[in-house]
Amino acid sequence: xxxNAFEVRKVAVIGTGVIGNGWISRxxxxxxxxxxxxxxxxxxxxxHAAIQQAWPSLVHIGLAENxxxxxxxxxxxxxxxxxxxxxxxxxxxxxxxxxxxxxxxIDRFAKPEAIIASSTSGIMPSQLQEDLQNPGRMIVAHPFxxxxxxxxxxxxxxxxxxQVTIERANAFYSSIxxxxxxxxxxxxxxxxxxxMEALWREALHLVNDGIATTEEIDASIIYGAGLRxxxxxxxxxxxxxxxxxxxxxxxxxxxxxxxxxxxKLEAPELTxxxxxxxxxxxxxxxxESSVYxxxxxxNEFLVKLLDLVEEYWHEPMETAK
Amino acid sequence: xxxNAFEVRKVAVIGTGVIGNGWISRxxxxxxxxxxxxxxxxxxxxxHAAIQQAWPSLVHIGLAENxxxxxxxxxxxxxxxxxxxxxxxxxxxxxxxxxxxxxxxIDRFAKPEAIIASSTSGIMPSQLQEDLQNPGRMIVAHPFxxxxxxxxxxxxxxxxxxQVTIERANAFYSSIxxxxxxxxxxxxxxxxxxxMEALWREALHLVNDGIATTEEIDASIIYGAGLRxxxxxxxxxxxxxxxxxxxxxxxxxxxxxxxxxxxKLEAPELTxxxxxxxxxxxxxxxxESSVYxxxxxxNEFLVKLLDLVEEYWHEPMETAK
Numbered sequence: 001x002x003x004n005a006f007e008v009r010k011v012a013v014i015g016t017g018v019i020g021n022g023w024i025s026r027x028x029x030x031x032x033x034x035x036x037x038x039x040x041x042x043x044x045x046x047x048h049a050a051i052q053q054a055w056p057s058l059v060h061i062g063l064a065e066n067x068x069x070x071x072x073x074x075x076x077x078x079x080x081x082x083x084x085x086x087x088x089x090x091x092x093x094x095x096x097x098x099x100x101x102x103x104x105x106i107d108r109f110a111k112p113e114a115i116i117a118s119s120t121s122g123i124m125p126s127q128l129q130e131d132l133q134n135p136g137r138m139i140v141a142h143p144f145x146x147x148x149x150x151x152x153x154x155x156x157x158x159x160x161x162x163q164v165t166i167e168r169a170n171a172f173y174s175s176i177x178x179x180x181x182x183x184x185x186x187x188x189x190x191x192x193x194x195x196m197e198a199l200w201r202e203a204l205h206l207v208n209d210g211i212a213t214t215e216e217i218d219a220s221i222i223y224g225a226g227l228r229x230x231x232x233x234x235x236x237x238x239x240x241x242x243x244x245x246x247x248x249x250x251x252x253x254x255x256x257x258x259x260x261x262x263x264k265l266e267a268p269e270l271t272x273x274x275x276x277x278x279x280x281x282x283x284x285x286x287x288e289s290s291v292y293x294x295x296x297x298x299n300e301f302l303v304k305l306l307d308l309v310e311e312y313w314h315e316p317m318e319t320a321k
Numbered sequence: 322x323x324x325n326a327f328e329v330r331k332v333a334v335i336g337t338g339v340i341g342n343g344w345i346s347r348x349x350x351x352x353x354x355x356x357x358x359x360x361x362x363x364x365x366x367x368x369h370a371a372i373q374q375a376w377p378s379l380v381h382i383g384l385a386e387n388x389x390x391x392x393x394x395x396x397x398x399x400x401x402x403x404x405x406x407x408x409x410x411x412x413x414x415x416x417x418x419x420x421x422x423x424x425x426x427i428d429r430f431a432k433p434e435a436i437i438a439s440s441t442s443g444i445m446p447s448q449l450q451e452d453l454q455n456p457g458r459m460i461v462a463h464p465f466x467x468x469x470x471x472x473x474x475x476x477x478x479x480x481x482x483x484q485v486t487i488e489r490a491n492a493f494y495s496s497i498x499x500x501x502x503x504x505x506x507x508x509x510x511x512x513x514x515x516x517m518e519a520l521w522r523e524a525l526h527l528v529n530d531g532i533a534t535t536e537e538i539d540a541s542i543i544y545g546a547g548l549r550x551x552x553x554x555x556x557x558x559x560x561x562x563x564x565x566x567x568x569x570x571x572x573x574x575x576x577x578x579x580x581x582x583x584x585k586l587e588a589p590e591l592t593x594x595x596x597x598x599x600x601x602x603x604x605x606x607x608x609e610s611s612v613y614x615x616x617x618x619x620n621e622f623l624v625k626l627l628d629l630v631e632e633y634w635h636e637p638m639e640t641a642k
Contacts, residue, residue: 018562053616053620144549145561146620151544151627154541181533183532184531187532195524195538196555198519198523201588202518202519206516208595209508212505213598214556216502218553220513221516222551222552223473223500226552230626231543233539233540234517263522264586265584265585266522267526268526278528278535295374299467299470301633303378305626
């Protein structure tokens with residue numbers, strides 16, 4: 001571990017839209033110094049407004065000792081932004097040609113040992129790094145909006161990414177209070193966006209086919225799956241739906257539904273191998289906890305979460321009144 | 322409204338698995354009297370254990386004045402169970418032939434004005450009611466596990482369901498602290514399960530293709546989308562991701578991703594008509610609230626929810642340590 005010890009003090013943020021500004025707020029709250037670059041008119045002002053908006057949440061979550069909303073400097077060129085940075089976070093619009101040309105410029109001026117991270121939500125790192133001089137230090141680090149609150153960051157290395165870069169990135173993003181998910185294989189959309197996109201596409205079909213309105217669909221998630229997913233995600237949620245025998249029973253009971261026209265998406269064949277992967281995954285995650293014990297925890301969580309939902313959201317469904 | 326006034330005192334629960342027992346717990350907490358039937362050995366004992374487990378959550382949520390965990394009677398026949406019931410909730414295993422034969426027997430002995438509700442997660446009510454003598458009072462009322470905590474219930478009428486049945490069902494389930502979603506058109510899997518199933522199928526593909534483990538997928542939802550969906554669902558979440566212009570900007574930016582191979586599911590064509598439906602839906606739902614105002618609410622909610630997640634769940638990802 002020691003040889004990977006890698007101290008981050010300065011972070012460059014290239015591109016300051018919603019995602020770039022989210023990163024800036026998180027970095028500042030963690031006591032880092034930020035150098036920002038964005039060619040858009042009024043960018044600096046928008047960034048300060050965004051930091052203002054984010055700050056109360058960050059105070060609530062807890063600021064680092066030396067954190068300051070003022071530790072940010074806007075500069076005029078990418079060169080100036082990246083030349084002293086330990087980590088460079090790229091957040092320009094999601095167009096491959098644009099990202100590649102910006103990354104090439106970053107690559108030209110960054111310190112050799114700096115990490116160059118792209119926030120891309122869909123493009124595979126191997127494509128982004130193919131023309132870089134020093135591609136080993138380039139990685140995808142894909143966050144979720146609002147970046148200053150949500151802990152998930154997907155780390156995806158490309159064919160040319162060095163292992164040490166993945167390890168350093170993992171250590172760095174963990175150190176700023178995030179939950180890195182190291183994605184084992186490159187794929188368009190990584191992991192989380194593929195899941196969101198599947199739900200999103202089906203939701204668009206439902207609206208398109210006149211089955212439900214956007215508000216009804218939101219309500220169907222909020223008051224059903226959303227509450228459960230916030231705690232346990234889709235797999236462990238179904239593990240609990242299986243009763244005492246967990247996922248094994250669940251797959252016996254609802255496995256056949258994969259063949260039904262319940263979505264426009266075709267499911268994979270539920271082979272014995274896939275079944276075992278899923279069952280074993282859930283049992284490993286559950287660890288020592290029985291389904292009963294997990295249910296007790298779930299119930300306490302859900303009751304409190306429901307209170308929170310009631311407190312923070314206006315009634316989204318008229319029918320319920 | 323007055324002609325639909327419909328007082329419910331006795332509810333019959335036919336089939337006492339996880340879902341049936343969930344209904345029983347909710348009904349009892351709401352002060353209703355329950356008559357249960359299940360031919361399985363030891364069913365009565367399992368039901369009492371399930372009520373025991375559910376009760377602390379129900380106490381926390383708030384019991385009706387006359388609620389008692391003892392207001393339940395198990396009987397030996399469907400006839401006995403349903404003959405005096407105002408609402409009959411059917412929860413036998415998800416096989417169309419079995420459900421149809423049980424519903425036929427319920428139909429034979431139920432009071433003419435009783436509501437006959439099926440908890441089916443996937444079968445369309447028109448199929449279930451086609452052979453009933455009095456199909457107008459039959460409806461799908463599909464709940465979510467744990468039924469005694471989650472508020473969502475999907476109400477779906479079939480071709481032969483009377484409008485008054487939908488109205489009475491809406492009033493009844495609202496009165497027991499639920500959020501009914503009246504589904505406008507019958508479709509396999511109704512609404513919420515289609516959305517869940519889309520995500521579930523994509524998740525199975527990711528496991529099958531070795532992209533991520535079940536635990537990593539759970540983490541990717543918990544720490545990312547799950548937290549947001551618990552509050553706002555998929556549409557309003559994206560409305561906020563669009564910045565000041567909301568969903569309109571979001572569709573401009575991420576609409577083209579619908580063409581990308583981000584899932585195994587084919588998306589609908591993003592026609593102008595579909596775009597307007599989605600944008601209008603979000604704007605109507607947001608109402609007077611600007612995106613900025615919604616963001617402030619969102620942040621307060623997410624910060625508290627994150628505390629709750631930390632409190633109630635063990636670290637699901639080793640990589641984050």
